[in-house]
Amino acid sequence: MSLTRKQEIIITASRLFKERGYNAISMRDLAAEMGIKAASLYNHISSKQEILGLIILKVSEEFTQHINTIYLDELSSIKKLEAIIQNHIEITLKYTHHLACMNNDWIHLEDEYKQRYLNLRNEYESKFRQILQQGKDEGELKDIDLEIVVFSVLTTLRTLHIWYAKKTSIQVATLQQDLPKTLLYGIVKS
Amino acid sequence: MSLTRKQEIIITASRLFKERGYNAISMRDLAAEMGIKAASLYNHISSKQEILGLIILKVSEEFTQHINTIYLDELSSIKKLEAIIQNHIEITLKYTHHLACMNNDWIHLEDEYKQRYLNLRNEYESKFRQILQQGKDEGELKDIDLEIVVFSVLTTLRTLHIWYAKKTSIQVATLQQDLPKTLLYGIVKS
Numbered sequence: 001m002s003l004t005r006k007q008e009i010i011i012t013a014s015r016l017f018k019e020r021g022y023n024a025i026s027m028r029d030l031a032a033e034m035g036i037k038a039a040s041l042y043n044h045i046s047s048k049q050e051i052l053g054l055i056i057l058k059v060s061e062e063f064t065q066h067i068n069t070i071y072l073d074e075l076s077s078i079k080k081l082e083a084i085i086q087n088h089i090e091i092t093l094k095y096t097h098h099l100a101c102m103n104n105d106w107i108h109l110e111d112e113y114k115q116r117y118l119n120l121r122n123e124y125e126s127k128f129r130q131i132l133q134q135g136k137d138e139g140e141l142k143d144i145d146l147e148i149v150v151f152s153v154l155t156t157l158r159t160l161h162i163w164y165a166k167k168t169s170i171q172v173a174t175l176q177q178d179l180p181k182t183l184l185y186g187i188v189k190s
Numbered sequence: 191m192s193l194t195r196k197q198e199i200i201i202t203a204s205r206l207f208k209e210r211g212y213n214a215i216s217m218r219d220l221a222a223e224m225g226i227k228a229a230s231l232y233n234h235i236s237s238k239q240e241i242l243g244l245i246i247l248k249v250s251e252e253f254t255q256h257i258n259t260i261y262l263d264e265l266s267s268i269k270k271l272e273a274i275i276q277n278h279i280e281i282t283l284k285y286t287h288h289l290a291c292m293n294n295d296w297i298h299l300e301d302e303y304k305q306r307y308l309n310l311r312n313e314y315e316s317k318f319r320q321i322l323q324q325g326k327d328e329g330e331l332k333d334i335d336l337e338i339v340v341f342s343v344l345t346t347l348r349t350l351h352i353w354y355a356k357k358t359s360i361q362v363a364t365l366q367q368d369l370p371k372t373l374l375y376g377i378v379k380s
C-alpha cells in the first residue's frame with residue numbers, strides 16, 4: 001500500500017525535525033525536501049504545529065494503547081512487564097525519528113496537543129505503576145521502593161532510541177532477549 | 191572551615207547555570223548575585239569558561255578517581271558495582287548543581303576543558319565496562335550483552351540527579367538500599 005501525501009509529509013518532517021530540531025525547520029524547508037511547492041503542503045496539513053502534534057501523538061497513543069490493553073490482560077505482572085519492554089523495542093525500531101521528535105521537541109507542542117501528550121504520558125506512567133504494585137501485592141516482585149523502579153526502568157526504556165541509533169551492531173534478537181533480563185531479573189547470577 | 195571566595199564563586203555560578211543555563215548567565219549577573227562588583231570577580235577567576243570548566247571537571251574527576259580506585263581493589267566485581275552505585279548516590283546528593291551543569295552545559299566547554307572532560311568520561315566508561323567483563327569472566331554476572339548493561343545501568347545512574355531533585359520524599363537510606371537491588375539483582379523475586 002502506498003503512502004498518502006499526508007503520511008509522506010509526516011515521515012519527511014520527522015526526519016528533518018530529528019536532524020535539525022523543530023524550530024530550525026520551516027514549512028518551506030519541508031516542501032523543498034519533498035520537491036513540492038510550500039503552498040501545496042497546505043492542501044494536506046494546516047501548520048507545522050499540526051505536523052509536530054501528529055508525530056508525537058502517534059507514538060504517545062501507541063504506547064498508551066498498548067499498556068492499557070496489557071493492563072487488562074489476564075497475565076502475571078511479570079509477563080505484563082515483559083510485554084511492555086518488547087513493545088518499547090518494537091516502537092523504537094519502527095518510529096526512531098518520531099521518538100527523537102517526542103524527546104527533543106514535545107516542549108514545543110501548544111495548547112491541546114501539549115495537554116493531550118501530557119495526559120497520555122501520565123496515563124502511561126500510572127498504568128505502569130499499577131502493574132508494578134500488582135506484582136508486589138501478588139508477591140511476584142521484590143519489596144523495592146516503587147518510585148525507584150519506575151524511575152530506573154522507564155528512564156532506560158525512554159532513552160533506548162537514542163542509544164540504539166548509535167549501536168546498530170547489536171542484533172534485535174539480542175536486545176529482545178537481554179533487555180528484559182537486565183531490567184527485570186538483574187545482572188547478578190543467583 | 192569557611193569557603194574561599196573562589197569556592198563561593200563556583201557554588202553560586204553552579205546554581206545560576208543550573209537555573210538559567212550557562213549561556214544566559216553573564217559575569218555581571220554572577221557578581222550581582224554575590225553582591226560584589228564584576229571587576230572583582232576577575233581577581234579570583236579568569237573567565238566564565240574557567241568557571242564552567244572547574245564545575246564540570248570537579249565532578250568528572252571525582253567519578254573517575256573513584257572508579258579507578260575501585261577497579262584496582264581486591265573486591266568481587268559485584269562489590270565493585272555496589273560501590274560505584276553508592277558513589278553515584280553520594281555525588282548526586284553532594285553536587286546536585288554541578289551535575290545539572292555537567293548534564294546541560296558540557297557541550298559549551300571549549301578546547302582543553304572539553305577534551306579533558308571527554309577523556310575522563312571515556313576513562314570512566316572503559317573501567318565500568320572492564321569491571322562488568324571481569325564479573326562475566328569470573329561467573330558472577332550473567333551472560334548478558336555487555337553494551338546493553340552499560341547502557342541501562344549508566345543511563346539510570348547519570349539521570350539520578352534529575353529525578354532525585356524532584357523526589358525528595360524518598361529517604362537517602364531507601365535509595366542506598368533499593369537502587370543497587372534494582373540495578374544489580376533485579377526486581378523479580380527468585
